[in-house]
Amino acid sequence: MEFGLTTDQTMMQESIDRTLARVAPLERVRKAVDEPFARDVFGALVELGVPGILIPEDFGGLGLSLLDAALAAEMLGKHVAPVPFVASAVMAPLALISAGTDAQKKTWLPKLARGEAVAGVAVSEHAQGFVQRTGYVFEAESDGSLIGAAKNALLFAASQQKESREVAFIVFNTSSEDSPFVDGGSVAAGDADGGDA
Numbered sequence: 001m002e003f004g005l006t007t008d009q010t011m012m013q014e015s016i017d018r019t020l021a022r023v024a025p026l027e028r029v030r031k032a033v034d035e036p037f038a039r040d041v042f043g044a045l046v047e048l049g050v051p052g053i054l055i056p057e058d059f060g061g062l063g064l065s066l067l068d069a070a071l072a073a074e075m076l077g078k079h080v081a082p083v084p085f086v087a088s089a090v091m092a093p094l095a096l097i098s099a100g101t102d103a104q105k106k107t108w109l110p111k112l113a114r115g116e117a118v119a120g121v122a123v124s125e126h127a128q129g130f131v132q133r134t135g136y137v138f139e140a141e142s143d144g145s146l147i148g149a150a151k152n153a154l155l156f157a158a159s160q161q162k163e164s165r166e167v168a169f170i171v172f173n174t175s176s177e178d179s180p181f182v183d184g185g186s187v188a189a190g191d192a193d194g195g196d197a
Helices: 007-023 026-034 039-048 066-078 086-099 102-114
Strands: 117-123 136-140 146-150 153-160 166-173 181-188 192-195
Touching (some): 007 039, 066 086, 086 117
Antiparallel strands (some): 166 181
């Protein structure tokens, strides 16, 4: 049994390593401290397909494995790359693939794979154990980020990189196997809104 990396996996890591060495030197990483993330560095990773590493090819992704995502994460960590990855390229796609509706998959997976949307994921403190059905509250900040809380839910927020400055959200109920999807919608950045789960 072979426990080493495949040639393709080694080549992928080397490609990400070379790209980050070129676009994310330490000086660039330091400048990113006041940015939500380094869009130029992220753009270089989009060209390699990194945001779509786990997204199926049918939705424009690479359709690779969690091991491949871990190998990409290793290179991102090596270069302290100031880019979204775990939430946007791993957690949100996995949540959408496993619990999203067909419409949500068609809408969000291609955008995530192309780097047109960046996702953030939050899991409530009550996601396991005690189940109490309560609502969720969120607030869109002026920079497009989404701040909120949810009980017994996983909140997936995606900030589109286009001029629309809209923040979309999808809430998955983690307390019910029958109907994991709770609610979804969007709000213009800078506005505040909310709903009941």
